[in-house]
Amino acid sequence: MLIRVINPNTTRSMTEKIGASAQRVAAPGTRIIAVNPDSGPVSIESHFDEAISAVGVAEEVRKGERDGTDAYVIACFGDPGLLAARELTRAPVIGIAEAAFHLATMIATRFSVVTTLGRTGIIAEHLLQSYGFAHHCRRVRAAEIPVLDLEDDGACALERIVAECRRAKAEDGIGAIVLGCGGMADLADEIREAVGLPIVEGVTAAVKLAETLVSLRLGTSKHGDLAFPPAKRFTGQFEHLSAQPGS
Amino acid sequence: MLIRVINPNTTRSMTEKIGASAQRVAAPGTRIIAVNPDSGPVSIESHFDEAISAVGVAEEVRKGERDGTDAYVIACFGDPGLLAARELTRAPVIGIAEAAFHLATMIATRFSVVTTLGRTGIIAEHLLQSYGFAHHCRRVRAAEIPVLDLEDDGACALERIVAECRRAKAEDGIGAIVLGCGGMADLADEIREAVGLPIVEGVTAAVKLAETLVSLRLGTSKHGDLAFPPAKRFTGQFEHLSAQPGS
Amino acid sequence: MLIRVINPNTTRSMTEKIGASAQRVAAPGTRIIAVNPDSGPVSIESHFDEAISAVGVAEEVRKGERDGTDAYVIACFGDPGLLAARELTRAPVIGIAEAAFHLATMIATRFSVVTTLGRTGIIAEHLLQSYGFAHHCRRVRAAEIPVLDLEDDGACALERIVAECRRAKAEDGIGAIVLGCGGMADLADEIREAVGLPIVEGVTAAVKLAETLVSLRLGTSKHGDLAFPPAKRFTGQFEHLSAQPGS
Amino acid sequence: MLIRVINPNTTRSMTEKIGASAQRVAAPGTRIIAVNPDSGPVSIESHFDEAISAVGVAEEVRKGERDGTDAYVIACFGDPGLLAARELTRAPVIGIAEAAFHLATMIATRFSVVTTLGRTGIIAEHLLQSYGFAHHCRRVRAAEIPVLDLEDDGACALERIVAECRRAKAEDGIGAIVLGCGGMADLADEIREAVGLPIVEGVTAAVKLAETLVSLRLGTSKHGDLAFPPAKRFTGQFEHLSAQPGS
Amino acid sequence: MLIRVINPNTTRSMTEKIGASAQRVAAPGTRIIAVNPDSGPVSIESHFDEAISAVGVAEEVRKGERDGTDAYVIACFGDPGLLAARELTRAPVIGIAEAAFHLATMIATRFSVVTTLGRTGIIAEHLLQSYGFAHHCRRVRAAEIPVLDLEDDGACALERIVAECRRAKAEDGIGAIVLGCGGMADLADEIREAVGLPIVEGVTAAVKLAETLVSLRLGTSKHGDLAFPPAKRFTGQFEHLSAQPGS
Amino acid sequence: MLIRVINPNTTRSMTEKIGASAQRVAAPGTRIIAVNPDSGPVSIESHFDEAISAVGVAEEVRKGERDGTDAYVIACFGDPGLLAARELTRAPVIGIAEAAFHLATMIATRFSVVTTLGRTGIIAEHLLQSYGFAHHCRRVRAAEIPVLDLEDDGACALERIVAECRRAKAEDGIGAIVLGCGGMADLADEIREAVGLPIVEGVTAAVKLAETLVSLRLGTSKHGDLAFPPAKRFTGQFEHLSAQPGS
Known part of the structure; x- marks a missing residue:
């Protein structure tokens, strides 16, 4: 099982620490990839930091979809971008x-x-x-x-x-x-x-819940408001988002 | 890891079915014991059935404590006796x-x-x-x-x-x-x-959550209202409850 | 009017005290019977005590049904077994x-x-x-x-x-x-x-509310979820519950 | 025990009907006085009717205070003037x-x-x-x-x-x-x-609750926000309210 | 635009102060009329004061309707008579x-x-x-x-x-x-x-919200429970309310 | 008064329509600037679209701060980025x-x-x-x-x-x-x-509420959680956000 643990801020040392914590509790068959976006705030301490970081979270889910990810964890206590991330995948997504x-x-x-x-x-x-x-x-x-x-x-x-x-x-x-x-x-x-x-x-709680959902074959519902977003054009720096996974 | 899955009613065939479902999703190292009380209703379809069944749930937790149980599942949708069961053990207890x-x-x-x-x-x-x-x-x-x-x-x-x-x-x-x-x-x-x-x-959800809590070493809090019940005398048919685990 | 005041614990002195308080406020035509189960905890100070005591409450309601009881009071502040008790009778049941x-x-x-x-x-x-x-x-x-x-x-x-x-x-x-x-x-x-x-x-509040409901001829609704429980078999020490009043 | 049942509208036939219903369920020692204000709407079918009727309710409580009333019932389903009425008396006031x-x-x-x-x-x-x-x-x-x-x-x-x-x-x-x-x-x-x-x-429910409170010697709390209103001057048609009971 | 600011108590100096505050924030085209009822409490410090003051509020709305008022403000922090006032007019009514x-x-x-x-x-x-x-x-x-x-x-x-x-x-x-x-x-x-x-x-907040609603042509809904009250007879000192605006 | 109406999607025709509606209800002294981000989705129909659009909303607030904007309107019904936007300015920000x-x-x-x-x-x-x-x-x-x-x-x-x-x-x-x-x-x-x-x-409601707050000199509180975000480094495509207004 491959779990992508997304640290929504861009501080690499924190990502590593989070990844280590995640790995420590992961089941034998679980592989943890701890990542952070290239772009975003180095820490999240405001509504503003959180809003910006949600973009990176979505980007990381899109990358994860290309890697056959089984579940995602969003490792910031505000759960930034949680519902957006869920729309982008059939895999479960858990906020810490x-x-x-x-x-x-x-x-x-x-x-x-x-x-x-x-x-x-x-x-x-x-x-x-x-x-x-x-x-x-x-x-x-x-x-x-x-x-x-x-x-x-x-x-x-x-x-x-x-x-x-x-x-x-x-x-x-x-x-x-x-x-x-x-x-x-x-x-x-x-x-x-x-x-x-x-x-x-x-972080540790979310990893185990992610494993739980995967092992029960419970993924994000694609019926209703968490279905893949309607395909559409994005402009400017977000143009690459126009082609969306699953759509 | 030993999980005691308690079917609060006394219909053995249902206990076996529940046990099989629990085992099917259990992690490799998890052993499921599916039990039901000797005494109680054959099915739970009312507040009354539920109240009576809570006694059997508590009895089964007490038995489980003697067996080194790591977690408990209460396998009836009303979660009968959930808080009582939690008081009796340091292990996690999950209702379905x-x-x-x-x-x-x-x-x-x-x-x-x-x-x-x-x-x-x-x-x-x-x-x-x-x-x-x-x-x-x-x-x-x-x-x-x-x-x-x-x-x-x-x-x-x-x-x-x-x-x-x-x-x-x-x-x-x-x-x-x-x-x-x-x-x-x-x-x-x-x-x-x-x-x-x-x-x-x-049932399957509860087994995986029980595994989750055990692997995170999160047991029922013994600080506050879920601490072991004050030791006291029980009378009549409940006299055997006078000596309580943990107390 | 006959009101059965049920002390859910088994401490007889408390039952008497409760009965005296109940009688002191009862209307002239009201007869109070203060009872406690034979079996159960001597005091109720935990979820566990409460769960066990609910059995005794139900038993006392069943006994009361044989005596033509007009209303029941459950005299423990957690209202243990309240909805179960209501299922067992057409009479009103009030928790303190x-x-x-x-x-x-x-x-x-x-x-x-x-x-x-x-x-x-x-x-x-x-x-x-x-x-x-x-x-x-x-x-x-x-x-x-x-x-x-x-x-x-x-x-x-x-x-x-x-x-x-x-x-x-x-x-x-x-x-x-x-x-x-x-x-x-x-x-x-x-x-x-x-x-x-x-x-x-x-206790005094509940006695007067019980009198209120009786005098208004308002009993526990037998339409919907407080109807008599479906008749069924109980096993072991609860076998005697198999034949339920009203069913 | 004297209970003043206040019909907040000014339709005398309804007051009588309400009074008869109240009397029918009253305890032997309870005397019902059914009244309605002299001034107000003949029925209450809007927020406006309700607001106006609250004045009459308060007036009737003030009259009742002169008569040694033990409890009040406000007999309109919107409970108009309920908290105001409670401020005016040590007796209990119940809305239907x-x-x-x-x-x-x-x-x-x-x-x-x-x-x-x-x-x-x-x-x-x-x-x-x-x-x-x-x-x-x-x-x-x-x-x-x-x-x-x-x-x-x-x-x-x-x-x-x-x-x-x-x-x-x-x-x-x-x-x-x-x-x-x-x-x-x-x-x-x-x-x-x-x-x-x-x-x-x-109406019948409120009468019995009023009797309940009186018999338990539970009156409207005079500590806190239901204490008697601060004495003050009222002007115009409400000048007679300047001297308030209890103050 | 004509806004009638109703001070529900009868203290003229307070009405003037409230009126001045209202005028200070009003838009150029807004005319403020600050009024208070002739009858009522000189201050509002209890549920009782509030109940009585609601009558004056309603009276002032009825007067305002004859003057082509565009919006009403009820300038007491309990918003006395708010829903009643809304029923009496198509104009918006705002409580402070x-x-x-x-x-x-x-x-x-x-x-x-x-x-x-x-x-x-x-x-x-x-x-x-x-x-x-x-x-x-x-x-x-x-x-x-x-x-x-x-x-x-x-x-x-x-x-x-x-x-x-x-x-x-x-x-x-x-x-x-x-x-x-x-x-x-x-x-x-x-x-x-x-x-x-x-x-x-x-007060200042309510004036600006009143202007907002008027400029958006949003008046009190006359569909549903805020429609004009059913016409009916009022008795006694409230007889003059029998003919209601809009009905 | 200058109000910046931000259409969070990037469809110019919709921005113009929104701007025209805003202008139609604006007070004489109010100037409306209707803008949309350069980057983002052409419409907002999912949690994902909304999350991405919040970045553009924040960018537009930052631009607005350089122009002496008095108030902001976020013209998408999900109010995307509302709290983030509020952190970036002393001006009021209203979602539609x-x-x-x-x-x-x-x-x-x-x-x-x-x-x-x-x-x-x-x-x-x-x-x-x-x-x-x-x-x-x-x-x-x-x-x-x-x-x-x-x-x-x-x-x-x-x-x-x-x-x-x-x-x-x-x-x-x-x-x-x-x-x-x-x-x-x-x-x-x-x-x-x-x-x-x-x-x-x-849109029209938000414009008038924005005018209301400005005319009352009520801006976003800078005491507590809507204070300017802590200054910090942003990386990658968000590097330009490192220097934040107000901080």
């Missing part, structure tokens, strides 16, 4: 935010989210509402760490995340914590140990 | 209704449920609301088949389910259908072929 | 949690719940959502008292409940408090006096 | 719409409303949402009968209501019907018999 | 609470409300729920100022409002604040400057 | 879907949407839920017209839209209809006349 939310509800009746920056908390709130998990989530918290500080070994990122998770454990009346950034994929075990709560991390 | 709902939202923006009897539709509605999936589900439909007719080869069960699924496809504006009974586990492929829509079947 | 929530909304625009243990707060939250009262309730609070401490005269239970109620009054912006445990039935007056807020207690 | 909705959820998992005119259906919808019962109600239906036709013996009102109720029973998947007009108070029994479903009628 | 809520969601993802008295916060909460904005609003706060203190130059009203707004900015995670009283119309600029957040004030 | 929904709730208690293709109905449903208008909308309907057929004079688009609107009027119990495509901007008057209901069209 949705993946983490789904699994968190299976092991705890209430959870909190600990994300990087306060300003991106609203993205998690919107997803929680749209997916239907708002009442399962007690609180969206931020450790106030810029995303790329997670790439910087010297930074005190882990410490701050653990501190915020401990506050969540003490104050929120929860049973689990969802980590709100793909860049935290390698920290889940340490956080779990330090905090003493189940920690749901989205 | 929740499993099917979760996966359906990953491959379609809207789905319908096709269950057995109209009177049990309310159970699905309550779960959809409680889990947060009410707005993803267009309609809960019933093929009006008694559960045990699904065990009877000569019955026209498949035909009626397919007919209802086709109506759902034509009228509901959906991308996928969730089968609303554990006893339909062996029919999913035939229905999919006949209807031309992704069909999400709960 | 629902009873208290309903009445609280009639005398205040917002209320808080003060229950025993924090871990059971989630049960109240689930009921509030399912019944539709989530937005009327500001907060579910716990006095952190084990249920059976309410039976122990020397315990400081009352003091702790009053303290928590006072915090609710000071902080929550509410007009009334709902007591979240059947075992608090005898404390309502003292709490009301100490706190200076309307205190809604479920 | 809320009363009927509350009781309906206790005897059926889903109900429909059958009201008079389609244009007033929105009032019921708004109340259902505000009270929290929207998901319990399948459909708000109208028999398309002007309210005062219910006062006219020769009219075919009953026939049309029964026909609409039968459609509700056949199509809506419900267990009970709520009658959506105080003027239908005397028809409930005939409708129940003709339709074969529990019929919840608001 | 709804106006402020709508605009706040266009400039911020989350806002808080700062109102006068804590006891009226519930009115804002009910409107937020009914209009659909509950999840956009983080918190309803009160500066605990009686409404008429806003008319008193010497009062420290501005200071207290600013202090509460600053708390909202610091604690609520918001992007904007909605002022919760028509009497604050003249303070918005000072508050904005002092707090450093967008301040949405309802 | 939100604009139409807001105004529709001010003139009718319930509305339906009539859009182009059934497959894009889900986009409207998601927006209705996210904005809070789900319960105001009875139904999202499609006339099943490809977007570019709206540009084709010979097409029977108008006829099909009118037919669908008439079905909505007859069946949905509504007071107004929202047109679900920017390409219908020039048809609103004809549809209104043919259908006999208020027709809310988004």
Whole structure:
């Protein structure tokens, strides 16, 4: 099984870290390709970053279609371009935010989210509402760490995340914590140990859900609004999108 | 990995069918034990049947704890005893209704449920609301088949389910259908072929989600309301429950 | 009018206390029979306790049917087995949690719940959502008292409940408090006096609602999902349930 | 116990009919006074009628306060002036719409409303949402009968209501019907018999709920937003309201 | 264009202040008539005040209809009589609470409300729920100022409002604040400057929305539940309402 | 006042039509610049088209910032890139879907949407839920017209839209209809006349709301999650986005 894990930002070190986390939990027969777009923001910390990154996500799905990809993972906590990506393929596409939310509800009746920056908390709130998990989530918290500080070994990122998770454990009346950034994929075990709560991390969650859907032969429905997009002309720098897969 | 698939009713043939479906999708290293309680209703078609069956579910989890079980599946579409079962173990416990709902939202923006009897539709509605999936589900439909007719080869069960699924496809504006009974586990492929829509079947969905949680080392949270129940005395026919696992 | 007040746990002293509270508010023509199952947990402090206790609730309804019972009250704040019980009878069945929530909304625009243990707060939250009262309730609070401490005269239970109620009054912006445990039935007056807020207690609320429904000749609907359960075989220790009332 | 049943419209024959229905279900010690304002619309079939009628409701509560009233019922299905009335008294105040909705959820998992005119259906919808019962109600239906036709013996009102109720029973998947007009108070029994479903009628429901609250010594909370209104000057035709009860 | 701005209370100085605020933002061709009823409360600080004031609102709309009014604004934060007023005219009618809520969601993802008295916060909460904005609003706060203190130059009203707004900015995670009283119309600029957040004030918001609807030739729909009320007799002091505009 | 109306697709004729509709309703002092990106899809009929078009929307906002733009309108019914666009400017940004929904709730208690293709109905449903208008909308309907057929004079688009609107009027119990495509901007008057209901069209609605916000000096909040995005490097074809306005 070939799973294409798409890091929607263009920071290669983060892509590698995400890929390693994905591979670590993958089943024996699963091959992980971790990629990132050539074009896009080096980190995603705003609605704007997210909007731009969705193009790269779509491009990577289109590339993946040429490689016989069995499933896709979108490895940014805002799930950018999720529905667009689903339209482009018969394979399943899983976002790491949705993946983490789904699994968190299976092991705890209430959870909190600990994300990087306060300003991106609203993205998690919107997803929680749209997916239907708002009442399962007690609180969206931020450790106030810029995303790329997670790439910087010297930074005190882990410490701050653990501190915020401990506050969540003490104050929120929860049973689990969802980590709100793909860049935290390698920290889940340490956080779990330090905090003493189940920690749901989205990249690893999404890989296993992708495997789950593939093994059940459940792909993105091509009946209804996730069918391949109507073929049409794109102009300018997006002209190459005119011929769409599946159409 | 050892997964205990609990059929909450006491019809052995259905347990075997469910077990076979579970085994068919299990990963190479997964061993499925399909069990049903000694005591309980032969089928679950009412709130009453469901309430009684929850005792057997709990008993089977307690037995499973003595066997080193890694995960549990509750194979009845009302997810009877789900939260109680979770309290009794550190292992993950997955209900087939929740499993099917979760996966359906990953491959379609809207789905319908096709269950057995109209009177049990309310159970699905309550779960959809409680889990947060009410707005993803267009309609809960019933093929009006008694559960045990699904065990009877000569019955026209498949035909009626397919007919209802086709109506759902034509009228509901959906991308996928969730089968609303554990006893339909062996029919999913035939229905999919006949209807031309992704069909999400709960037993198989739950087994893969259980594997997912185990492989991510995510067990039921023992912090908060899913912690082991306070030890206490039970009386009468439930006296043997006084000593509880984990407590 | 004969009302069967069912204490779902098996602690006889609590049953008596509940019965006395029920009798104190009953109308002249109402006879209260306070019962508890022979089998089950001595207190209900977990999803597991609740699931087991639902069997006893159903058994007590079945017994009640043989006695010409006019209405039933389920006197545990989780309303265990409520829908199952309703299926078994044409008489009305009222849970004490629902009873208290309903009445609280009639005398205040917002209320808080003060229950025993924090871990059971989630049960109240689930009921509030399912019944539709989530937005009327500001907060579910716990006095952190084990249920059976309410039976122990020397315990400081009352003091702790009053303290928590006072915090609710000071902080929550509410007009009334709902007591979240059947075992608090005898404390309502003292709490009301100490706190200076309307205190809604479920046992007494449920008895009056039961009388209300009976006097209006409104019984549980036998059209639709609360009709008598389909007759079927039960096995093992539940074999005696095979012949069901009304079927 | 003295219950003041306020018909918010000024049609005396309807007030008498409502009063008779109220008296029929009242407990032995309960005295019903059925009143209507001197000033206001002869029937309530619009938001405008409702707004004007709220003044009369408040006036009647103020009159009732001088008479030592124990509880109030507002006998129009829009519950006009309900929160205002509650502010004016320590006694409980019950609207017939809320009363009927509350009781309906206790005897059926889903109900429909059958009201008079389609244009007033929105009032019921708004109340259902505000009270929290929207998901319990399948459909708000109208028999398309002007309210005062219910006062006219020769009219075919009953026939049309029964026909609409039968459609509700056949199509809506419900267990009970709520009658959506105080003027239908005397028809409930005939409708129940003709339709074969529990019929919840608001006037009778509200009287019994009022008795319930009084007997439990639960009055409108005077802590928070239902406290007596701040004393102040009213001008013009409302000058007499300047001195308010309780303030 | 003629806009009738109705202050639902009878304090003339407040009407003038509201009128001046309205005029200040009106388009060149817009003429503002600021009025208040002759009869009613001098301020609106309770459900009761609000109910009475709705009559005056309706009266003022009826007067406005004789003057060729193009749009109406109801300048009290509870939007009293809004739907009734809409029934009485083909012109648009805008409440200042709804106006402020709508605009706040266009400039911020989350806002808080700062109102006068804590006891009226519930009115804002009910409107937020009914209009659909509950999840956009983080918190309803009160500066605990009686409404008429806003008319008193010497009062420290501005200071207290600013202090509460600053708390909202610091604690609520918001992007904007909605002022919760028509009497604050003249303070918005000072508050904005002092707090450093967008301040949405309802009177000015409603005037511009009224102009918007008029210029788009969008009037209150006369199809369905906002059609002119059925003509009927009113009695007593409301007899003059019997002949209704448009009917 | 300068309003930049951004047609997110690249069909120039549609941009001109939208611009003309915008200009027709603009206030005397308002200058409309109607633009479309150079790059992107020629029409927007899928999640994929929408995701790509968001880039062009952001680019057009950035251009607009260099021109002293006072407000922006995003003229596609999915409001693509709305929150991203808001981050890029202190000016208000209005989507045509939100604009139409807001105004529709001010003139009718319930509305339906009539859009182009059934497959894009889900986009409207998601927006209705996210904005809070789900319960105001009875139904999202499609006339099943490809977007570019709206540009084709010979097409029977108008006829099909009118037919669908008439079905909505007859069946949905509504007071107004929202047109679900920017390409219908020039048809609103004809549809209104043919259908006999208020027709809310988004482009014209958004222009007036933009004028409203500007005249009230209410711009996008720069406090919180709509503040300018953190400055950062973009790579590849998006490198020019590295220097962001306001940062």
